[in-house]
Amino acid sequence: MKTLVIVAHPDYKQSGTQQFLLHQALQMQDSQVTWHLLDNEKSLDVEAEQQLLREHQRIIFQFPLYWYSLPANLRQWQDDVLTRGFAYGTNAVLAGKEFGIVVSLGEPLNEYQAGGREHYTISELLKPLQAMANKLQWQYLKPLVISQFEYMTDSQRLALVTNYQQYLTLNDTSFAGQQQWFIKQLTTRIKHADTEIKKAQLTTIRDQIQDNFDELAELRWTVELIRDEEE
Amino acid sequence: MKTLVIVAHPDYKQSGTQQFLLHQALQMQDSQVTWHLLDNEKSLDVEAEQQLLREHQRIIFQFPLYWYSLPANLRQWQDDVLTRGFAYGTNAVLAGKEFGIVVSLGEPLNEYQAGGREHYTISELLKPLQAMANKLQWQYLKPLVISQFEYMTDSQRLALVTNYQQYLTLNDTSFAGQQQWFIKQLTTRIKHADTEIKKAQLTTIRDQIQDNFDELAELRWTVELIRDEEE
Structure with a gap:
């Protein structure tokens, strides 16, 4: 877009x-x-x-x-x-x-x-x-x-x-959409970072967000599973 | 104004x-x-x-x-x-x-x-x-x-x-205010009319409005009087 x-x-x-x-x-x-x-x-x-x-x-x-x-x-x-x-x-x-x-x-x-x-x-x-x-x-x-x-x-x-x-x-204004947006923005900044230190810092932040996002997805999946078993 | x-x-x-x-x-x-x-x-x-x-x-x-x-x-x-x-x-x-x-x-x-x-x-x-x-x-x-x-x-x-x-x-947006406005407008036009015939026509219209207005005032006064007597 x-x-x-x-x-x-x-x-x-x-x-x-x-x-x-x-x-x-x-x-x-x-x-x-x-x-x-x-x-x-x-x-x-x-x-x-x-x-x-x-x-x-x-x-x-x-x-x-x-x-x-x-x-x-x-x-x-x-x-x-x-x-x-x-x-x-x-x-x-x-x-x-x-x-x-x-x-x-x-x-x-x-x-x-x-x-x-x-x-x-x-x-x-x-x-x-x-x-x-x-x-x-x-x-x-x-x-x-x-x-x-x-x-x-x-x-x-x-x-x-x-x-x-x-x-x-x-x-996409959903929570998932916003997370993806942050990851995309950080990826662009990593590409254009002017020092190796900055690049490393930004990569750490991005990976952290990505990990959190993955973990959240896993938790959501577990919650779904528990709900299904209860019904 | x-x-x-x-x-x-x-x-x-x-x-x-x-x-x-x-x-x-x-x-x-x-x-x-x-x-x-x-x-x-x-x-x-x-x-x-x-x-x-x-x-x-x-x-x-x-x-x-x-x-x-x-x-x-x-x-x-x-x-x-x-x-x-x-x-x-x-x-x-x-x-x-x-x-x-x-x-x-x-x-x-x-x-x-x-x-x-x-x-x-x-x-x-x-x-x-x-x-x-x-x-x-x-x-x-x-x-x-x-x-x-x-x-x-x-x-x-x-x-x-x-x-x-x-x-x-x-x-004054009341009925009386509007009547007065018409009379004032016509008076201005009579003053600026370019022929005697036009002047006479406009004067007739203005006087008619003025007469109607006076008659209405009189009727309103009579209605008030009747109301007062009834009370």
């Missing part, structure tokens, strides 16, 4: 969140992930944008929520790129994709509810994008919401790294 | 709806209404935009719903004009205004509901603007929704004229 991350930010270079996410995406060294920044300086090449959409199965909009909505350049992108006949309507070719949203907030997430300062939930505010996904026949994935990145602790940021990387590439 | 109509449309000159609404606004010959088109060719003069907001009590966003949202230039306008310290936050000066939306749809309105082609209601899709109104401490007016203007019959368009003009300038 190939993933296209469409990044829109009015002030991209100054955004700590976006620089952090870019770093994490590059760390993945995953040729299946395309990082695509909408550049306000250049005019949009509609053909190239449409080709990118054709080539990827999971499409992600990544942006900060300003005025409870998309940035203007991503709004314009919708008008220019998602044309009738290409994106929807007769002969449309984009149906069946997955659609994800990585949205960053300047306010705490718990203000986004009835009684909170922002009154409405993120689900309510993102309805226009959900309506777009319906129109395009895209599967709407649960958004990844990043709230007040600048106040996050180191451990929160570490958790974000995993959540973000999984959001870009994870197919 | 002064009203500012901020008009945003990706293809303004080709829009039958917008040309029709502009004509109706001009017909009003009401110096209290400012028609303000966001021009994509010119760069935004933030100072001038903020001054316009200061000078008006009712602010209206008028736009076609594309991708269930505002046009990109109006989205950009929000970021540029509604700045912290001016529009919200400490020392903000814009609180207490009225906020209206005139939105046009390409699809029939009844598709905008659960089970309809567009799935969500207009109230759901406009939540980001309602959240904006909350943030700015503006009173959110019931939106004026114009659905499939090009298929409207003549009588539907006539009704739209009244609804639209009232949406721009009506303060």
